[in-house]
Amino acid sequence: MTAPLMSLTWTDHLTGRQGYLVVDRLVRGVSSGGLRMRAGCTLDEVAQLARGMTMKEALHYTPEGRYIPLGGAKGGIDCDPREPGAYELLVRYLRAVRPYVESLWTTGEDLGLSQDLVDRAASEAGLVSSIQAVYPLLDDEVTARRRLADAFAVEVDGIGLDELVGGCGVAESALTALDRAGVACAGARVAVQGLGTMGGATARFLTRAGLTVVAVADIKGTIANPAGLDVEALLAARDAHGTVDRSALRPDDRELPGDAWLSAGAQVLVPAAVSYAIDTTNQERITARWIIEAANMPVLPEAEELLSARGVTVLPDVVVNSATNAWWWWTLFGDIDAGADAAFAHTRRSMRALVEQMLARAERDGTTPRAAAHAIVADRLPVIAERFAWYR
Numbered sequence: 001m002t003a004p005l006m007s008l009t010w011t012d013h014l015t016g017r018q019g020y021l022v023v024d025r026l027v028r029g030v031s032s033g034g035l036r037m038r039a040g041c042t043l044d045e046v047a048q049l050a051r052g053m054t055m056k057e058a059l060h061y062t063p064e065g066r067y068i069p070l071g072g073a074k075g076g077i078d079c080d081p082r083e084p085g086a087y088e089l090l091v092r093y094l095r096a097v098r099p100y101v102e103s104l105w106t107t108g109e110d111l112g113l114s115q116d117l118v119d120r121a122a123s124e125a126g127l128v129s130s131i132q133a134v135y136p137l138l139d140d141e142v143t144a145r146r147r148l149a150d151a152f153a154v155e156v157d158g159i160g161l162d163e164l165v166g167g168c169g170v171a172e173s174a175l176t177a178l179d180r181a182g183v184a185c186a187g188a189r190v191a192v193q194g195l196g197t198m199g200g201a202t203a204r205f206l207t208r209a210g211l212t213v214v215a216v217a218d219i220k221g222t223i224a225n226p227a228g229l230d231v232e233a234l235l236a237a238r239d240a241h242g243t244v245d246r247s248a249l250r251p252d253d254r255e256l257p258g259d260a261w262l263s264a265g266a267q268v269l270v271p272a273a274v275s276y277a278i279d280t281t282n283q284e285r286i287t288a289r290w291i292i293e294a295a296n297m298p299v300l301p302e303a304e305e306l307l308s309a310r311g312v313t314v315l316p317d318v319v320v321n322s323a324t325n326a327w328w329w330w331t332l333f334g335d336i337d338a339g340a341d342a343a344f345a346h347t348r349r350s351m352r353a354l355v356e357q358m359l360a361r362a363e364r365d366g367t368t369p370r371a372a373a374h375a376i377v378a379d380r381l382p383v384i385a386e387r388f389a390w391y392r
């Protein structure tokens, strides 16, 4: 991997905890990438995620769109978000990296953090907004910011639109793969790891498309039911960290160990929680035909090789989970209005086109979908660099 443009390690003066910021690339002086908080987060992980953001931005480049891709970046803080003092640590981190957020890094929620929390901490750290670095690129800043604020105020059946678009994109990726393979959605079985922002929304959209969610795992373990779980009841029983209150389970739902979601008899697996969830050892238990990477880097490269050799298709994170990021910019730059209908329609159209393109390229080149996505990015980055400067 070539070196990122910039990477820094922050050490909290009170606790000794560390946080990281990696800016992989700039386009017109700005980069985009969420902020995660998890115990064990490393600089290397953040650097890989920042590279992934460069790819996600490039993949959504369409010359006719108003949204022009940004560079990729990522932030990470090595701390369990449920620990006492985690919020204060987040505020101190944001105070430390404030000059970057003000000038070149737009950020938002990622694993372990909600957008509300990031917004509250950013304001306490003296920032106008977590995405203020992009404002100088807007034609009409006031209207654009109002449109995005309006979009964030939209709720669909109890869940904010900002927490739904990502999962809408993940679900559409899965549906595109099923359609291409001629497999009917009705009754196809799904298992999801993580029922937070990404996993929760993905489970909702796949259920509404006619699939049956037979297992979901959260930090406390797996909940399974071969006849299908009541996804909406589980979504309503989540706390702010995406943990399901077990008292909401139905009598025939079963509680199983944390890794049971891997072998719950699903055709579609959606890892939507942590990185590195599927390794060379536990991949042996997978009998699914597709793995749809809602999380970032959930399948280790050596595991993917083994899976691919026995016909399991992995749809890669850089494509599958790219819709949240793109939706912020489609809305802010004015490609879509603030409503849910436009958001879901544009997400579905864009994700289907992207997944089709990737799968067609993989077929043509005889590679994995991931290698095909990387090849598409390799074609696009020089075009973006030629049309738009690194610095503004």
Ligand SMILES: NC(=O)c1ccc[n+]([C@@H]2O[C@H](COP(=O)([O-])OP(=O)(O)OC[C@H]3O[C@@H](n4cnc5c(N)ncnc54)[C@H](O)[C@@H]3O)[C@@H](O)[C@H]2O)c1
Residues within 6 Å of the ligand: 036, 109, 110, 111, 112, 113, 166, 193, 194, 195, 196, 197, 198, 199, 217, 218, 219, 220, 241, 242, 243, 258, 272, 273, 274, 275, 294, 295, 296, 297, 321, 322, 324, 325
């Ligand atoms: N939120 C976004 O907009 C977004 C966008 C793109 C990619 N992602 C990626 O998706 C993944 C999930 O992010 P999120 O925002 O949905 O997180 P979240 O914090 O909202 O939810 C995480 C979920 O995973 C579960 N979980 C955590 N550790 C677990 C473990 N060891 N085993 C099983 N379950 C576990 C939690 O209980 C929770 O249900 C991350 O990899 C993140 O980088 C998120």
